[in-house]
Amino acid sequence: MFVRESVMLGGKPLTLETGRLAKQADASVLVTYGETQVLVTLCHGEPRPGIDFFPLTCDFVEKTYSAGKIPGGFFKREARQRDAEIITCRLMDRPVRPLFPDGFKKETQLIALVISYDKENRGDVLAMTGASAALHISELPWAGPIIGIRVGRIDGEFIANPTLKQVEESDMEIIVACSRDAIVMVEGGGDEFSEKDLADALEFAHDSAQPVLELIEELRAVVGKPKMDFQAPALDDGFKKKVSALLKGKMLDTSLIKEKHQRYDAYDGLKKHMLESMKSDLGEDTYKEHEGLIKAEFGNVKYDVVRGYVLGEKKRIDGREGNQIRPISVDPGVLARTHGSALFQRGETQGLATTTLGTSADEQKMDALEGQSWKRFYLHYNFPPFCVGETRFLRGPGRREIGHGMLAERALARVMPSKEDFPYTVRVVSETLESNGSSSMAAVCGGCVSLMDAGVPIKTPIAGVAMGLISDGDRYMILSDILGDEDHLGDMDFKVCGSAKGITAIQMDIKIKGLSRDIMMEALEQARDGRLHILDKMLDAQAPTARITDFGHYITPEAPVWTPTLRCDHPVALET
Known part of the structure; x- marks a missing residue:
């Protein structure tokens, strides 16, 4: 059945259409806003044998013909996704993945194609909305809908889905994924x-989203397929009690081991003992039949024990209070031949950041649908396997690395000097050497110090902190500077970057419904306190040398002689 319906959003009609294009897909939706059109398709298949995760793939591709362009290069066709497209893939994935039921493992793929682009309205939030609509009208079990909406602000007034020109004039640009009763995801800066x-x-975003959410519900009422019955495989209650008895007391003692690798080794030993005991008790055949569920029950017990301890004792598994930041050390200028460098350590997370200066010839050419542009500042984040004690092949950067790098770049880009003030191209690289949570925020902090070490006159120092939340509905605890385990077991993960004055970048993923404004504000204020504490530690460290090294001049012979000074609006003075 062909259906096309519209609703007003930000002063323009947003149209959802289904039943005309890509009819052999399980579901397809064409989203139109202005003259930008994004086709989103959904297909699913049977689970792969033996997998213990949900194989959801989200892809976003901007077709160059959509803007009347021919691709560059030798082959003259779209090839590898650009970083901006990969960021949109993550924006599609992050809000929809948690809304699938636990235990759902069918192969699922969402593809969003930008097939018309008016150079005013970007396709990323339309892809998020189209993915939601396709999932909602399909037979897959999914607790949506959600929509994606961009928020800008000009002269104090919020704008829903601003045009590119309005974004340039805005002092804030954030992308928000909203459900009927909650904020699900946030990404942006200002x-x-x-x-x-x-x-x-x-x-404002949540209020603006409601008419579009109603439109998706109306679309499902007309063309939606009956949802498939899905019951996640469950372990027999008797087996659960046996697992619980084997782990009683031991799980908490293991969880309270402070050092990460010692704790993980103890988890492995406890799990091995539990599995061997269950195998001996149940017999070979019965154990093999339920092996996967028995292994999963170990994680369920860990989840309940850790969360119960945090909410009951108001203490964290490493002994910290909710608002306590791990010990910090900052060492600028650790590398002899780089233009700028810094080693940033926070607990068991360590990042080595470097700054390299170049000429205009080193600017990155950006070939986007809007046209070509040149980028003077870019930040690359690396997460090699040794940082978590693992082995794997070294490949190109994955989606996670690109996303974390873009977050850190967004945080620092707001305080970079203008080309007139500083005629250099700047590249920052953050190598994660150790990781136990918050490695992207180590990239922000280390990157900032390395910029100062290179003599880049940033407007003000920037720090970042990763926050978490654990809640059971009645009780809650907000966590500053979260560990990897707290990220995995928590209900909210958000990263806030900024100066002493305010926020320059934020990334937030919320897994629970109905988070109140009061709790949100409390979490943001606690994040601000953590950020200021980290800024003070950064500035209390051995003062970075305001310099451009002799080695920097080798690559910039044609640039005017630069006399570096550190300009800093932060109240803590820097010695130069």
């Missing part, structure tokens, strides 16, 4: 806006 400004923007 010019040092306050925590209250962010909360107001999220409230």
Whole structure:
């Protein structure tokens, strides 16, 4: 059945259409906003034998013909996804994945194609909305819908889905994924806006999203398929009690081991003992029949024990209070031949950041649908396997590395000097050498110090902190500077970057419904306190040398002689 319906959003009609294009897909939706059109398709298959994860793939491709362009290069066709496209793949994935039921393992793929582009309205939030609509009208079990909406602000007024020109004039640009009763995901940044400004923007986004959510519900009422019955495989209650008895007391003692690898080794030993005991008790055949569920029950017990301890004792598994930051050390200038460098350590997370200066010839050419442009500042984040004690092949950067690098770049880009003030191209690289949570925030902090070590006159120092939340509905605890385990077992993960004045970048994923504005504001204020503490530690470290090294001049003979000074609006003075 062909259906096309529209609703007003940000002063323009947003149209959803289904039943005309890509009819052999399980579901397809064409989203039109202005003259930008994004076709989103959904297909699913049977689970792969033996997998213990949900194989969801989200792909976003901007077709160059959509803007009347022919691809560059020798082959003259779209090839590897650009970083901006990969970021949109993550924006599609992050809000929809948690809304599938636990235990769902069918192969699922969402593909969003930008097939018409008006150079005013970007396709990323349309892809998020189209993915939601396709899932909602399909037979897959999914607790949606959600929509994606971009929020800008000009002269204090919020704008829903601003045009590219309006984004350039805005002091804030955030992308928000909203459900009927909650904020699901946030990604964006701005010019040092306050925590209250962010909360107001999220409230504006949620209110603006409601008509579109109603439209998706109406679309499902007309063309939606009956949802498939899905019951996740469950372990027999008797087996659960046996597992619980084997782990009683031991799981908490293991979880309270402070050092990461010692704790993980103890988890492995405890799990091995539990599995051997269950195998001996049940017999070979019965054990093999339920082996996967028995292994999964270990994780379920860990989840309940750790969360119960945190909420009951108001303590964290490493002994910290909720608002306590792990010990920090900052060492600028650790590498002899780089233009700038810094080693940033926070707990068991360690990042080595470097800054390299170049000429205009080193600017990155950006060939986007809007046209060509040149990028003077870029940040690359690396997460090699040794940082978590693992082995794997070294490949190109994955989606996670690109996403974390873009977050750190967004945080620092707002305070970079203009070309007139500083005629250099700047590349920052963050190598994660050790990781136990918050490695992307180590990239922000280390990257900032390395910039200062290279003599780049940033407007003000920037720090970042990763926050978490654990809640059972009645009780909650907000966690500053989260560990990897706290990220995995928590209900909210958000990273806040900024200066002493305000926020320059934020990334937030919320796994629970109905997070109140009061708790959101409390979390943001706690994040601000953590950020200021980290800034002070960065500035209390051995003062970075305001310099451009002799080695820097080798690559910039044609650039004017630069006399570096550190300009800093932060109240803590830097010795130069």
